[in-house]
Amino acid sequence: MRIRKPIIQRVSTLLLLLIVATSWQGRAQGTSLVVNLAQIDGIELNPENVFNYEILNNTGSGKDVAIQGSIRYRNSALKASYSLNIRLQPGNNPIGKERGNSAIWSFSDNGLKELFKDYGKLPQGTYEYCVTVSLKTINPEYDAGEPISECTYQTVNDIFLINLIEPENNAKLYELNPMFSWVVNYPFASQLTYRIRIAQVKEGQNNENAINRNNPVYQDNQVMSTSMIYPATAKPLEKFQPYAWTVDAYYKGILLGGAEAWRFTIIEDSLLKEYNAEQSYYDFAGHYGESRITAIGEIKLKYTSDMMYDSLEVKIIDEQNTPIKVPQVTIGMHNGENYFIIPLYEKVKLGHGRNYNLQLMNKDKKVFVVPFKYLNPILIDGQKNDK
Secondary structure (H helix, E strand, C coil): CCCCHHHHHHHHHHHHHHHHHHHHHHHHHHCCEEEECHHHCCCCCCCCCCCCCEEEECCCCCEEEEEEEEEEECCCCCEEEEEEEEEECCEEEECHHHHHCCCEEEECCHHHHHHHHHHCCCCCEEEEEEEEEEECCCCCCCCCCCCEEEEEEEEECCCCCEEEEECCCCEEECCCCCEEEEEECCCCHHHCEEEEEEEECCCCCCHHHHHHHCCCCEEEEEECCCEEECCCCCCCCCCCCCEEEEEEEEECCEEEEECCCEEEEECCHHHHHHCCCCCCCEEHHHCCCCCCEEEECEEEEEEEEEEEEEEEEEEEEECCCCEECCCCCEEEEEEEEEEEEEECCCCCCCCCCCEEEEEEECCCCCEEEEEEEEECHHHHHHHHHHC
8 A cells, every 4th residue: 555655744743743842841841930039038047947938830730849958058068958849839839837847857967957956056157058849740751841949148157146255355464364254145055165266466457367367376176164264384475465366156066156356465564653644855865875764655855956957867776776667767956945756656666565775866967865665555545544
């Protein structure tokens, strides 16, 4: 029997169109799901809100779906995930805590599981929360389409859940082994351990930079209480050297959060008694380095010149005979008495309580040496009213 080719071609074309249409329909259904995480964007996750999202089903019919949720920390092995099977109705489908109760969870760390499940808390750091939805099908020939995913990012930084108590910020201390204490606002504080860090504050650094960038002069990772005394066996703290300190809280080795960094400085009580807040102008020309004056942030000088036009070149030398840079090298003088001030605080890099020599050379190349002890006014300002 003779078969006409046009009939076979038409049948083949129809079959091809049916296959293409079926494949397109499956993909269209797969891409017709939308995950909306807007309700939890910027909010720290906990068991009460982790399922506060919606899934929009635009396929026009009810669909069985598999939901995969994951919480992953950047630069860390910490992670948590869950799987949940539900049926979506056409339109908008809020998930919520009740539907999420049947989710099966897994955690990378038992401590993370307890922290999240028992205390509703996540560790410090930045994590990514992703929700992936896949259509379920029992027909292997039906293309369920690609899974639909949506992610949000959140940073946990509980700086206000640990409050430093003493030494208070910018404290001036007399003891070389001070007491450090803090309080925590976690309801499970008894389950925590603490890390205390103390670091030098270098020129131009703020407290946070000093803690994060400088090697600590002291660190203890296993403090069991909320106070401690600086150990006598630790590296001795230097007088007049500013230090920053902070405390971090851990739950079973997992970082929960840290306090803001505070600053303290150890000073000598004797220095507070030797200065006179009302400094007089020092007539250095009548002295030859036999007395050392105290300079509190500045030096007030008197100079009598018998020249019509005179000037003084200024140098500051430390105890190792190293020159210290000064902003004004030459100061003009007139005939007769001259009263002038050389500013030091925030102008010249000098160490609090240290000795220096001020060298002054006039136009005739005569050199005057003024030994002085420098006191930083910030370090003693709070003590003036106690005298």
